[in-house]
Amino acid sequence: MKRHTEGTPVPWWMIPLAVIGVAFLVIPIVALLLRLPWGSIWELLTAPSSRDALWLSIWTCTVATLACVVFGAPLAIWCARQNPQHKTRTAIAKAIRGLLRLPMVLPPVVAGLVLLQTWGRYGLLGQYLDLFGVRVAFTSVAVVMAQTFVALPFFFASFESALRASGDKYERQARTLGAPSSTIFWKITLPLARPALASAAALAFARALGEFGATLTFAGSLQGVTRTIPLDIYLLREDDTGQALALSLVLIILALLLGSAAMLSGRNTGKPRGRFQKTKSEQIQEPDLTHLPSAGAAPEVSVDLQVPERQVAIKSTFPAGKITAIVGPNGAGKSTLLSALSGTLPFQGQVDLQGATVGVLEQSPILFPHFSCAKNIDFALRHTRKELAPKQRAELVKSALLWVGCDHLAERYPSALSGGEKQRVALARLASQAPQLVLLDEPLSAMDESAAASARSLLRKILEQLGATTLLITHNPQDVLELADWMTVLKSGQVYAQGTALELLSKAGGDPRQARLSVAWGQ
Numbered sequence: 287m288k289r290h291t292e293g294t295p296v297p298w299w300m301i302p303l304a305v306i307g308v309a310f311l312v313i314p315i316v317a318l319l320l321r322l323p324w325g326s327i328w329e330l331l332t333a334p335s336s337r338d339a340l341w342l343s344i345w346t347c348t349v350a351t352l353a354c355v356v357f358g359a360p361l362a363i364w365c366a367r368q369n370p371q372h373k374t375r376t377a378i379a380k381a382i383r384g385l386l387r388l389p390m391v392l393p394p395v396v397a398g399l400v401l402l403q404t405w406g407r408y409g410l411l412g413q414y415l416d417l418f419g420v421r422v423a424f425t426s427v428a429v430v431m432a433q434t435f436v437a438l439p440f441f442f443a444s445f446e447s448a449l450r451a452s453g454d455k456y457e458r459q460a461r462t463l464g465a466p467s468s469t470i471f472w473k474i475t476l477p478l479a480r481p482a483l484a485s486a487a488a489l490a491f492a493r494a495l496g497e498f499g500a501t502l503t504f505a506g507s508l509q510g511v512t513r514t515i516p517l518d519i520y521l522l523r524e525d526d527t528g529q530a531l532a533l534s535l536v537l538i539i540l541a542l543l544l545g546s547a548a549m550l551s552g553r554n555t556g557k558p559r560g561r562f563q564k565t566k567s568e569q570i571q572e573p574d575l576t577h578l579p580s581a582g583a584a585p586e587v588s589v590d591l592q593v594p595e596r597q598v599a600i601k602s603t604f605p606a607g608k609i610t611a612i613v614g615p616n617g618a619g620k621s622t623l624l625s626a627l628s629g630t631l632p633f634q635g636q637v638d639l640q641g642a643t644v645g646v647l648e649q650s651p652i653l654f655p656h657f658s659c660a661k662n663i664d665f666a667l668r669h670t671r672k673e674l675a676p677k678q679r680a681e682l683v684k685s686a687l688l689w690v691g692c693d694h695l696a697e698r699y700p701s702a703l704s705g706g707e708k709q710r711v712a713l714a715r716l717a718s719q720a721p722q723l724v725l726l727d728e729p730l731s732a733m734d735e736s737a738a739a740s741a742r743s744l745l746r747k748i749l750e751q752l753g754a755t756t757l758l759i760t761h762n763p764q765d766v767l768e769l770a771d772w773m774t775v776l777k778s779g780q781v782y783a784q785g786t787a788l789e790l791l792s793k794a795g796g797d798p799r800q801a802r803l804s805v806a807w808g809q
């Protein structure tokens with residue numbers, strides 16, 4: 287069979303059109319390079335007017351970029367992190383997105399005029415500043431404001447779309463671990479968004495650097511005060527073409543550097559961190575359950591909740607200290623129930639957890655990618671077991687990895703773990719919190735049969751020792767028979783049946799151990 291190594295084929299007629307596009311952009315730059323007075327370029331660039339323009343552009347663009355980051359990043363994070371279920375907030379975020387597009391398409395000279403109408407001596411706000419002797423227009427501050435006005439929308443659009451594309455699963459995970467919102471921002475959102483932030487900042491700097499129309503209209507063109515590189519080039523273009531070309535070269539080089547920086551910083555290399563190669567001695571070890579805590583008083587959990595937009599209305603009680611399997615056909619409402627109990631989904635009605643602490647384990651474990659395995663567990667313990675001193679916490683992290691046979695993975699990062707290893711580390715994190723209510727959403731479904739069998743036996747031992755009230759969503763009769771004491775069957779968003787697993791699987795007659803789970807909901 288022919289192997290495709292050249293990418294997806296494109297129609298031949300696109301090639302000449304693409305070549306014309308590239309030539310159209312590149313030939314003018316080549317023309318500039320050919321016309322440059324290379325012999326005197328250093329003198330031209332160090333001439334007083336060039337030095338003034340260069341220095342002014344660099345510091346004003348730096349301040350404008352900082353302003354974009356300081357004011358634009360919180361705005362972008364707020365807009366990107368709105369839950370679509372909050373209709374009003376989502377509508378506000380949409381309106382902000384639309385509004386911020388306006389300065390992008392506004393001719394820069396119009397941007398300068400609107401700034402003048404606002405901050406000029408007789409402007410809407412400028413007239414009050416004037417009372418205190420403060421004048422903004424036609425100063426270096428005006429340069430920064432003009433640059434910020436045109437660059438902020440670019441910063442916002444780039445950063446916000448990157449945030450929306452990456453999703454908020456890590457922030458939600460941190461919230462379920464009880465981390466306060468400031469901690470989530472500094473420890474999770476910011477480190478994970480750093481490449482996108484750097485890329486957006488580089489874009490904002492580049493846009494500010496090229497700003498011309500708004501600056502000329504709002505700030506004027508006074509050497510050393512408001513005359514930035516683009517204004518200087520414009521003024522020099524006829525009288526001293528050589529100097530104008532030399533300054534243009536500087537702008538082109540800066541634009542290339544910023545473009546590359548934006549591309550490089552926005553790229554997620556996805557390289558696994560930490561030790562990756564497994565040696566034989568690094569295979570999963572025999573779990574050592576010494577020091578595994580007991581959850582203490584496990585609650586009886588009563589729910590009477592409704593999520594109308596999903597047509598889910600569940601009324602049930604889950605026995606204290608027992609493992610209840612939650613089963614049912616696709617779309618029955620199983621995940622909705624668990625999301626409501628874990629506090630990640632708004633619902634109507636009542637849920638009585640009797641003040642229990644809650645631990646969640648999902649089908650695809652969410653481990654923070656910028657923390658090692660040990661740090662992942664430590665982060666959870668900092669917020670769920672605040673009573674522990676740092677030394678006790680470090681010991682617990684070590685023990686937790688031993689419970690799941692993964693102490694050799696302590697310093698490894700999640701990107702260097704297999705799916706089964708990730709699930710074990712997530713289980714260690716959950717067990718170390720000793721939660722009184724454990725919510726498991728198909729925790730073994732992504733594993734192959736033999737890995738699932740050993741993980742199931744480990745899960746059983748850990749759950750037995752914890753003694754927590756446990757809800758386990760599963761589609762696998764083996765999980766029900768080996769792990770669960772009790773079974774709740776959901777169908778069409780409601781409780782269809784409740785009882786012991788053997789009772790419900792015997793419904794159709796025959797050996798319940800050979801039965802399909804669908805027998806429990808009459809199919």
Ligand SMILES: Nc1ncnc2c1ncn2[C@@H]1O[C@H](COP(=O)(O)OP(=O)(O)OP(=O)(O)O)[C@@H](O)[C@H]1O
Pocket residue numbers: 595596597598614615616617618619620621622623
């Ligand atoms: N994000 C969502 N927005 C709106 N409706 C949703 C959303 N997620 C699920 N639903 C709907 O809610 C209902 C219950 O879905 P839920 O995911 O709880 O079912 P489930 O029993 O967990 O299904 P599965 O076994 O396929 O995971 C379904 O009708 C589904 O279409």
